[in-house]
Amino acid sequence: MSSPAATTAEASDSVFGDTSFRRFWFARLCTTIGYQIFTVAVGWQMYDLTRDAFMLGLVGLVQFLPSVVLILMSGHVADRFDRRRIVRTCQALEALIAVAMAVASLSGRINPEHIFVFVALIGATRAFETPTLQALLPSVVTPRQLPRAVALASSAGQAAIIIGPAIGGFAYVAGPGVVYGLSATLFAVAAVLVSGLTLRQPVQRLTAPVSVKTLFAGFGYIRSRPVLLGAISLDLFAVLLGGATALLPIYARDILHTGPWGLGLLRSSPAIGALVTALWLARHPLNRRAGKVMFGAVAVFGAATLVFGVSHWLPLSMAALVVLGASDMISVVVRSTLVQLDTPDDMRGRVGAVNSVFIGASNQLGEFESGVTAALLGPIGAVVLGGVGTLLVVALWMRMFPALTHRDRLHDHPG
Template sequence: MPGADPKAPSPLSFPDYRYYWFARFTAVMATIAMVVVIGYQLYDTARTDYGMSIKEASFQLGLLGLFQFLPLAILTPVAGWAADRFERRTVAIFSNLIDILIAATLGWFTWSDGLSLPLLFGLAALHGVARVFSGPAMSAIAPNIVPPAVLPRAIAMSSIAWQSASVIGPAAGGLIYAAHPTSVYIFAVVLLAVSAFTLSRVRPVLPPPAEVRRHPLREMVDGLRFVWTERFLLGTITLDLFAVILSGATAMLPVYARDILHTGSEGLGLLRAAPAVGAAVVALGLAWRPIERNVGVKMLWAVAVFGAVTVAFGLSTSFFLSLGLLVVMGAADMFSVFVRGTLIQLNTPDHMRGRVSAASGLAISASNELGEMRAGAMAAALGPVSAVALGGAAAVGVTALWAWLFPELRRARTFEPQFKQ
């Protein structure tokens, strides 16, 4: 299967990919702006309306991650199967409509001053439902609208859409919320509607025909078994899973913004945007010149750097130093995400892309949301600074352990298949 071809045309030369790219950009900008504000509102509500201490409110942020993760854990096999059985644009648009409902509901209760912790937890769980169906469907669309030789650049440019939206979304969300709290949700509704319309302009992406259709549960299990039996994919996916569970600092950003760095919601928006700045720079470089050699070792080093810089961020009390460290964290994370995403897409048969993407998405979401739960629990016991710093140190250790447990990762020289399909 071909890798990156420097002479291949730009993915943006394909109209369907341009629609896809813009739909991804607008949806991510809307949802990340919304999620940033939800986290801040939950922490502020816990501190102000419920009279919780910093440690107690930090634990609520951990619970927020858990509530977003539970739908992912339960529905991931269903979402992957749906992406392989139904028209993929329709599945993605459906998830956008769920997020529109969430944004409109949050806007109403913010305007009427009726927010409560149960409401925020419930809507966070519903957002998890939207995400679990969106991820596999969107991931499975790209390989069907560009030629294989263009796919590595298409993945990098898709990451640019994600990361640039991740820069603009949090910053815009924080600033809009500071100016007029309800307006941030109006902003999200409009962008999600634009995303759904733009995605509808992509030509239909029908699921590939299967020689034999089996029971849906059997097909779901097949996707999980495929990942489990291919050690290279298993090692790649679980490395990210455990490293981010241990080192994830995102959940603690509202704590840092409000009570450690004292920057408020505007500062929180910048803190959430900073990793995406570093990631966007790396994504631009990879879109221009994709890496082709020693991809496995480079991925391992990127994860180790991510963990080490997390330690430094946890100990920082300077706002601008913290911003710079978050930029480096985002750059390292983007590098490992690019390697993992390219390997998965280039090494997975099309008829299983939805299910394998769902398994990978579950690992990513588990790492993020369970990482938030881990950080919240540790912050409740040890304080937020210790929770972040110790988690980063543990991630470095996990990287070294995975390099030993999965030598296939160290031996991966290129993006060519590491196993027989």
Template structure:
């Protein structure tokens, strides 16, 4: 806890965390209500998948642009601008909800626009974190960020469930207001270390440097691809609206709490990490928690008990919290400052693939095989993936301390 107080003495860390909290609560309200709203209109699990795909595609198409922009221009201003675009998307959904839609198409267009904003926002905002405190305090910044994001992922879904009863348009309006409140804090941040901006022109080769760095750095490739494949197949959270209605038979408020269960599990684990942070056997711990994540997903898929489903989500999200903390520390520590934006953009595609594309995969699988097989089967595959990474990525498995992770030295000419 003393480490946390020491990091919080930096005003920019406090501003960054405040912006994160407001934006993340708004984002969780947005996603909770959007998925539930669409499922209530169409009753089709596949439509949840289409929403996930619409949010993912912009990150994939813009990966070469978004990373270069984050490295070339002021990351604070880029983050602010695209946070405002998020606000516009929320207001658009207010109008859509009040028109009483019967089709998924308006939601897909807004999800595509929201995904475009996130594709440009996230690399710039994530690559600010290593610059707001001294490098030796960066793991503590990540711990505080994950705790903040986790608390928001409890508050947001619970609020979303309650507000949804008042009307989805009200929920979208609240989500937009929170995004708007989060934006100014980004402009007030002052970097502890200067942003080393890329000076090259926006050529294809310059933009692809992030992809090349990930490919030639085994520990970075292993860390972010583990998240990609694990959550791609174990992404049960996207199907919670269908599980709540078809498997558990609960209403909107109970759905909101179920959607908050992952945040509760992550919050408990955040407290554990604050008291006893991961300091040794970092690599093996990452592999084990991914396997536990898969096991929790299997249980969530086969149960028809609300209590068991709730506990399973708590367990799997607690494991994912440890994974997020470890990966969130490894990747920036292994990346040079002037490439943080481009590498963050590549990582964003991997994360988007695991979350939004994972939602699409889950929706397709649920439509083809039914909810239990789609969720439990994905969890079993996740466990196999964790085992295979232990075999094929010894660089990751052998990481003992965070201090062992450093950017690669330039090759002598």
């Protein structure tokens, strides 16, 4: 029989029973589904138009560059103004961009240059939305609930990555215009959900005037915290080298000999492993050996990348991607929780903006790297090289960041 203290602690850890968190969760689900649908359509449409691996990689670079240009502004805005208003404004703009893509596609006049313009605009809006949404979460739950909330919020993202590509792949049969229309609808729904959020924790907004010091404070804070610097940079280099997402259209069409539906399954496979892992971590949060667990997970990520790279059989490729997604989710939850709990509230926007650029570099810039490497070595050579590189990064980072290696608990907050 549970003691009253245990019952109280369990009740205080309950997250999904809170109405505001549920609205946050569904808003993240909708905006991520919308973005995944958009991404699947862009990738397939670009490859249909060009049949060029380099152009696929260039899509990632064009989407990533706005986040670099806007990093100082986006973090500062997130710490100074109402985060709910920023997020819903970004989601409304994303809906309008998706509508414009739908109109251009249905008119039959779209070309690669148009796609690059729209992708750059999406990248600019997400440069503001992503760090602000991350900084908003700690205000919706208590510090004690945050590790579970991060895992549950990640499960929303991963559920969306499962559903989104599958919907996008199958809907693409009706044409890219239909896919972009669905994306626009989901962005709009997310904006409505965010509008109704209520906060459980007081928000400490930045009040200092704009200066070089306040603009660069996020970089300085991360640099002064070896645990945060190690966790964020580990993800950057591991996924930069090991990410094969940009090459999935090539694998689907030319190596696994499948169609848009197969691409949707491949895009969804990492999220299946990630979703199961996120739900497990929400119920069983990491309590000990967090640093070593993170390094082990990234090593498994590299090994799974190697298996995917050499596979010519769709079920094996999907299985490797499932393991890849599961291991990546462990790293994501550890890194995200450390960033949120080890950062003061009035700096979470600026630290989150830097973190988002690192994540963007590992994803969008990683897509560019994969496209360039595939153009030189072929897709299989590019993915295998990336997997080996990831394993080398793990070994090197364990020596360079001993504070992260030996980090035991994610949080010590009593509240």
